[in-house]
Amino acid sequence: MRLAIEARDLVKRYISYERMGFLKRKKLIVEALKGVSFNVDRGEVFGLLGPNGAGKTTTIKIIATLLIPDEGYAKVLGYDVVEEAEKVREVIGVALSVEKGFFWVLTGRENLKYFGMLRGLKGQELEQRIDQVIKLVGLDELNAANKPYEEYSLGMRARLSLARALLPNPPILLLDEPTVGLDPASARTIRNLLVNLAHKESKAVMVTTHNMFEAEMICDRVAIISEGKIVAMGSVSELKRMVSNRIAIELVFSLSQIPLNIIEERVSKYLSISEVSTEFLKEGKAKIRIISNPGEEEIIASRTIDILYSMGIKIHYIHVQEPTLEDVFILLTKKGEKK
């Protein structure tokens, strides 16, 4: 069977309460998912991208049987996540948070042994699997397996979290932001591992992330989720084609007395372009990013230089960029514009 995960019209509402006074509170219904549908095949890395609060974790929790949807259904290798939850749990490996989820006093190896037993592994088989996953995620190189979990760095914790998900050798992996907060070396190790697991071992890997670079690097297909709805889905190149009529011009300049929002406003006004954003950089520098139509980039760049010079700003370099997945993400989610 190629199809690993099938989600159809998932709807999830949460009830929360807003304090109105000491005793009074108002009931609020938050619609976290508004009809989410997608498929994930075996042998592919599928990325669910979205800003904070878009519904990524809710989706992954439904697939992992931890949450029951209000409407719609999801199946994992043909098993329904609500009615056949135990069957689903037998075929998935899950990593929800890289920061916690283990016993602090126990070592990494002891933690893995505990969770391995809870997945039905025992004896020699369990010990062998622990050795294999420790090696696979690179915890052996860091000499971390026999250290207490409380002494682990974030990178080690992320690796251990992935090791636990891999322990029963499941055909499907569900990973919620597996590289968040990691140093580049640890993030790269985990990214390479995920690609290998999908392409060489035919596992279905579903990851949530808001790291566009990572999504471009590892995902065979991505879905962009915004405010509980999937707004785009396809391969990275397919999604980039959605913004092929957009070119980004970036100018790096020295910070001056003029605040960035004023610079942004003035450039936007003179060029009559709404998609202008600024960002602080290191060493007293800043960046302005302007989205233009193809063919207009030269004139836009020269006009921007003129505007910045007229404000007495020193420009360091100009860079014209092809559309990235981040551009697609910003365009579709809107929320990311001020990032």
Next chain:
Amino acid sequence: MSISIWMILKANFYSLFCWYKNNKWLLISILIWPYLMSFVILAMGILYGNLESFKERLNIANPVLYILATSAIAMSSVGIIDAVASFTIYHRWIGTLPYLVLAPVKTYKILLFSSIPESIISITLSIVAVIPAVMYFEGLLGIAKIIMVLLIVYMGMAPLLGLSILIASFALGVRGEENIASSLSPFILMISGVFYPIEVLPRVLQYVSTVMPTRYVIEATKILATYAIPEAKLLFTILYLLAILTIGYNSISALTLKSIEKWARRRGGI
């Protein structure tokens, strides 16, 4: 691969073994605690009264054995309530709750059986801790009695587990982080006669105490501490009452946990 109840118990015994192995001071403090508690009770008693009147009023032959045994029982009761009722909250705090629920077995089974090893270890450590003192005061007969107390406490654990699971179910349902068990433990101990004789409590609390398993465990300990053979009949009555409470509490809790588990999965409590 589905897992058996034995595997759940084994995994949790293993994690506890590692916990104590890596955290020796915790083990030492558990072993010392009954002595500290008994010392405080005895010191307060001697300060405001005397041991003879204590013996007369409670109708017990050996107050030291009685206080040590009740201290150990109080600790075991707190241990059970903590282990079971605080189980879901603790695992939610450290972030392990979703991974327990992800074990390929019915969720209520994993929640129910994961906390039993800690209850057993908690009881055993509390009772084992008082053995040196009992040996000193009562010799081998004291050891035999404390083993009897241990068996009675194990029996008392069964209905207390049911009660604690009811509390744990509630904790699973509510998304807040309130530690219900910690607030309830002192109340449960009070209406079980650990701090004061039940007779001095208000009538309403006396009624509530009739459904409190720890009350009967304390009563049984009292009987054992008197050496009185004619009272053995009463001991059996207490054991019957414990059996009835076991069936009652555990039936209600098993039913509750199943439905609350689904409710929690709907609300996002896991």
